[in-house]
Amino acid sequence: MGLYTGSGIFSGTSNSGKEGGIIQTKYTPVRAVQSYSGNGINMSAFATSITPCSTNSKIIIWVNFGACSGSGANSLTFEIRRNGSSINDMRGDASGSRPRRTFRHYRFANGDSNHTYSLGFMAQDFPATTSAIEYNLFSHPESNQTSYINRTQNDGNGGDNYQARCMSSMMVMEVGDT
Secondary structure (H helix, E strand, O other), X not given: OOXXXXXXXXXXXXXXXXXXXXXXXXXXXXXXOEEEEOOOEEOHHHOEEEOOOOOOOEEEEEEEEEEEEEOOOOEEEEEEEEOOEEOHHHOOOOOOOOOOOOEEEEOOOOOOOOOOXXXXXXXXXXXXXXXXXXXXXXXEEHHHOEEEEOOOOOOOOOOOHHHOOOOEEEEXXXXXXX
């Protein structure tokens, strides 16, 4: 089935002249609880691969954490990498000895370990290739503590909403040249 963009319907096998339409999407759901201890740990459950149709395409990476919390440290930072390598355009500017990351979160909400927030983040990449690419998330919790995904820090069992388990995901979209 074709995809409609402002310039018509196309098959998704080429993006020539498609004026910024979405050519393909890849989606990785992460339903199980995840925990990553240490600094710079590959969050392998989120690995999402895509093979662009054109070297002129851009890739939109959309990350959603249904619940994100951490152990003793206050700040949790994350980095999106392409084929295991950092992408300068998807990290904050270099300044002194400050770490360069894609996005950040904090340990828990409302001052206790029973509460947390969800988190969504979107980034753009220009890989200039038609070879297969794998996008991964890397966890960088403060003081090498633990990042928890899809649960609170406390993770208490019960029927209250704050005890709910959630799901997370990564979506990667190829967008045609404009």
